[in-house]
Amino acid sequence: xxxxxxxxxxxxxxxxxxxxxxxxxxxxxxxxxxxxxxxxxxxxxxxxxxxxxxxxxxxxxxxxxxxxxxxxxxxxxxxxxxxxxxxxxxxxxxxxxxxxxxxxxxxxxxxxxxxxxxxxxxxxxxxxxxxxxxxxxxxxxxxxxxxxxxxxxxxxxxxxxxxxxxxxxxxxxxxxxxxxxxxxxxxxxxxxxxxxxxxxxxxxxxxxxxxxxxxxxxxxxxxxxxxxxxxxxxxxxxxxxxxxxxxxxxxxxxxxxxxxxxxxxxxxxxxxxxxxxxxxxxxxxxxxxxxxxxxxxxxxxxxxxxxxxxxxxxxxxxxxxxxxxxxxxxxxxxxxxxxxxxxxxxxxxxxxxxxxxxxxxxxxxxxxxxxxxxxxxxxxxxxxxxxxxxxxxxxxxxxxxxxxxxxxxxxxxxxxxxxxxxxxxxxxxxxxxxxxxxxxxxxxxxxxxxxxxxxxxxxxxxxxxxxxxxxxxxxxxxxxxxxxxxxxxxxxxxxxxxxxxxxxxxxxxxxxxxxxxxxxxxxxxxxxxxxxxxxxxxxxxxxxxxxxxxxxxxxxxxxxxxxxxxxxxxxxxxxxxxxxxxxxxxxxxxxxxxxxxxxxxxxxxxxxxxxxxxxxxxxxxxxxxxxxxxxxxxxxxxxxxxxxxxxxxxxxxxxxxxxxxxxxxxxxxxxxxxxxxxxxxxxxxxxxxxxxxxxxxxxxxxxxxxxxxxxxxxxxxxxxxxxxxxxxxxx
Amino acid sequence: xxxxxxxxxxxxxxxxxxxxxxxxxxxxxxxxxxxxxxxxxxxxxxxxxxxxxxxxxxxxxxxxxxxxxxxxxxxxxxxxxxxxxxxxxxxxxxxxxxxxxxxxxxxxxxxxxxxxxxxxxxxxxxxxxxxxxxxxxxxxxxxxxxxxxxxxxxxxxxxxxxxxxxxxxxxxxxxxxxxxxxxxxxxxxxxxxxxxxxxxxxxxxxxxxxxxxxxxx
Numbered sequence: 001x002x003x004x005x006x007x008x009x010x011x012x013x014x015x016x017x018x019x020x021x022x023x024x025x026x027x028x029x030x031x032x033x034x035x036x037x038x039x040x041x042x043x044x045x046x047x048x049x050x051x052x053x054x055x056x057x058x059x060x061x062x063x064x065x066x067x068x069x070x071x072x073x074x075x076x077x078x079x080x081x082x083x084x085x086x087x088x089x090x091x092x093x094x095x096x097x098x099x100x101x102x103x104x105x106x107x108x109x110x111x112x113x114x115x116x117x118x119x120x121x122x123x124x125x126x127x128x129x130x131x132x133x134x135x136x137x138x139x140x141x142x143x144x145x146x147x148x149x150x151x152x153x154x155x156x157x158x159x160x161x162x163x164x165x166x167x168x169x170x171x172x173x174x175x176x177x178x179x180x181x182x183x184x185x186x187x188x189x190x191x192x193x194x195x196x197x198x199x200x201x202x203x204x205x206x207x208x209x210x211x212x213x214x215x216x217x218x219x220x221x222x223x224x225x226x227x228x229x230x231x232x233x234x235x236x237x238x239x240x241x242x243x244x245x246x247x248x249x250x251x252x253x254x255x256x257x258x259x260x261x262x263x264x265x266x267x268x269x270x271x272x273x274x275x276x277x278x279x280x281x282x283x284x285x286x287x288x289x290x291x292x293x294x295x296x297x298x299x300x301x302x303x304x305x306x307x308x309x310x311x312x313x314x315x316x317x318x319x320x321x322x323x324x325x326x327x328x329x330x331x332x333x334x335x336x337x338x339x340x341x342x343x344x345x346x347x348x349x350x351x352x353x354x355x356x357x358x359x360x361x362x363x364x365x366x367x368x369x370x371x372x373x374x375x376x377x378x379x380x381x382x383x384x385x386x387x388x389x390x391x392x393x394x395x396x397x398x399x400x401x402x403x404x405x406x407x408x409x410x411x412x413x414x415x416x417x418x419x420x421x422x423x424x425x426x427x428x429x430x431x432x433x434x435x436x437x438x439x440x441x442x443x444x445x446x447x448x449x450x451x452x453x454x455x456x457x458x459x460x461x462x463x464x465x466x467x468x469x470x471x472x473x474x475x476x477x478x479x480x481x482x483x484x485x486x487x488x489x490x491x492x493x494x495x496x497x498x499x500x501x502x503x504x505x506x507x508x509x510x511x512x513x514x515x516x517x518x519x520x521x522x523x524x525x526x527x528x529x530x531x532x533x534x535x536x537x538x539x540x541x542x543x544x545x546x547x548x549x550x551x552x553x554x555x556x557x558x559x560x561x562x563x564x565x566x567x568x569x570x571x572x573x574x575x576x577x578x579x580x581x582x583x584x585x586x587x588x589x590x591x592x593x594x595x596x597x598x599x600x601x602x603x604x605x606x607x608x609x610x611x612x613x614x615x616x617x618x619x620x621x622x623x624x625x626x627x628x629x630x631x632x633x634x635x636x637x638x639x640x641x642x643x644x645x646x647x648x649x650x651x652x653x654x655x656x657x658x659x660x661x662x663x664x665x666x667x668x669x670x671x672x673x674x675x676x677x678x679x680x681x682x683x684x685x686x687x688x689x690x691x692x693x694x695x696x697x698x699x700x701x702x703x704x705x706x707x708x709x710x711x712x713x714x715x716x717x718x719x720x721x722x723x724x725x726x727x728x729x730x731x
Numbered sequence: 732x733x734x735x736x737x738x739x740x741x742x743x744x745x746x747x748x749x750x751x752x753x754x755x756x757x758x759x760x761x762x763x764x765x766x767x768x769x770x771x772x773x774x775x776x777x778x779x780x781x782x783x784x785x786x787x788x789x790x791x792x793x794x795x796x797x798x799x800x801x802x803x804x805x806x807x808x809x810x811x812x813x814x815x816x817x818x819x820x821x822x823x824x825x826x827x828x829x830x831x832x833x834x835x836x837x838x839x840x841x842x843x844x845x846x847x848x849x850x851x852x853x854x855x856x857x858x859x860x861x862x863x864x865x866x867x868x869x870x871x872x873x874x875x876x877x878x879x880x881x882x883x884x885x886x887x888x889x890x891x892x893x894x895x896x897x898x899x900x901x902x903x904x905x906x907x908x909x910x911x912x913x914x915x916x917x918x919x920x921x922x923x924x925x926x927x928x929x930x931x932x933x934x935x936x937x938x939x940x941x942x943x944x945x946x947x948x
Binding site: 085087088089090093117118119120122160162164166167168169170244246269270271273 | 769770805806807808842843844878880881897898904905906907936937938940941942943944945946948
């Protein structure tokens, strides 16, 4: 019997023990479970930081917005990231599970810091930061029954973040916070013990400053008026890129202040897309102490940042006069003069019909010039919008275009020598005789004149063009238009007043002789262009000469068999065109790849300008003079001959310790284009003198003489002697 | 002669107008840093020893497509792609297509992710990497030439030695393995275009993401 009772007792004890163990097990499991499942106490220990979730309220009245926030207390040297982490890293990601009536906002990011990490840079937070989220409510009409009855709000969130010092550690946690809801009439929201932490958060100001930016080939220029409270104070400016903005985060943001206007230079990421409509990010103003930081959120639109020294009316005037001067440039003069000489005949005619026809020819020519200029300008602006580093004269940087131009001049020369005739509705390309010319002929002459004008940068064109390529498209096209009108003006004028040419002898054989004589300057231009081509792609010059020969042969062939069988004619043309095509294709292929350049390099006293080492040159010499030039720029060559390469200038440079550098822009070179832009110019010739200590620079005029060069340089040197500072503070 | 005269007289006028605007000192803008590898241009040359003991140079690889993958196995972003098998799959596909896949370890000696030849071989085996080899760039020469910033930073070079892609491996800059499936797979897309012998047009909207490369100081 005892065995029985004992047995039952043991059995019961067993049972009890089993339950106990089971219960203990559950309890322990529950404990462990509770700890790994980030708990009700909203605390989690992540590597190298303590992370807590707080709220601003201990009790909330239904319908009232409140904040919750993640407090990161990090070990020294560790950091987490802003919404744009910069070069590396990733920012805090949240996924919420909240009652249906609640609407958590995006993280309200406090002002971040720039955190350099070796050659990279991040934007983020160190030491102690609270990242808040606003919890709003939907309209009461949308609340569910549960929401209406709920006694408390349970918010659950899964957070993932990256914490880094040198290496990075991903961390995550699930947080939960429960806030009782008060519904009694007259009851109010009760603030939590941590509310004061939220009130200390420093946010960036939004919409306080109006900004605009300019998209250059390698940088963005951001400009704005300093807010009133910061004017006159010593402020260090910085810019933190917004989400998705591709800049070099580690590159220093330099600033320039003129009066109240601050301009920041931000280095672009080379992989950035060419076009940008809005520049977003934070502008930071740093005072003396590290704590003294104010941030402004900005959303900049495109605009003109660098004010050109001249207003638009002046620029238009410069453009017009520049166009006028083009007419006497060696490129244009032969073609144009022959067009003009055709008037000599017209002057003697008095019929209204003839007069009217002449005027119309003038307008047709002007139309041709204008359309060509617009086409070139439009193409240039389009390519710039794509992010190409170009300037005026860009077309001459491609060997293909130079070769085409050389062949064109060659053919024109042949035409002047009467080797062949080109008829457009009955007229000749550059006729000097009487003739019923079609208006199309005049139009095409205008286009031709523009084409051959491009190698010659006229003085004043440089200023107008530099400004045009900075301004927005309509203003830029207006400036190009004025260039076109300037160039067409003499011709249009003379077509209205042909009697002004009455002083010339009556039409006669002399006109034909003159025409043939002018063929030679034209052919000389062709030779000069071949020299340019030699600088760009030396091995292809022979190919172009061969092409010229083939063209000549083709033209001759066309003349010979114009009366013979059509089949023979067809075959002959086909053969020659095939030969031309074959040579042409070979040339184009070789121009695509890298080519051997005969760089117009170091001549006596001049060293080549290399963008990467320019800073070193400036560090080693008190003054540096840079000659931005190109083989295809005639003004440049003239200046070299008469002012730059002379022994007088050479000794002048030596006397004043001026290092002379020559920047060759004959072929496409984005690094040189960037330097030109930094000077506010986009064409050659450009002459700049730099001073080492102050880093000031000055631009010289585009037409130089030895005296002018010396006087301008001396003027600059003397201005540097008393160490004057430009107005405002600079970095 | 007449032409020269009018040229010079007009120039004098232009001269005087020019003098009005020339002068005026301004601060010189700091020239931009050199760009590193630019898509569409010849890729920078390199010559490095791989973990397999052979020397690899870009010149010797002409005629083959090359993919460069900057590597640091301790970086959570790199781990995301290796733990999910994504990187190994891309490497295997590349090997099948005859593309040379070079992982590049640019972490300096003593820094996180540094690999010497035995360590590289060991960890590649562990992670089942199908790359051709790991290039040992502890001096940071190749990383600097390519302006590589993070791990993983991806570059693709075509058979002519032209850089056709530079950027992230995919579009989601997170350490979450689940994001591999939903991100835009840029490298896979580039390999598809290379397989069809099409010009590579894939361009990432985002900058390359990952952990910063631990360059030699």
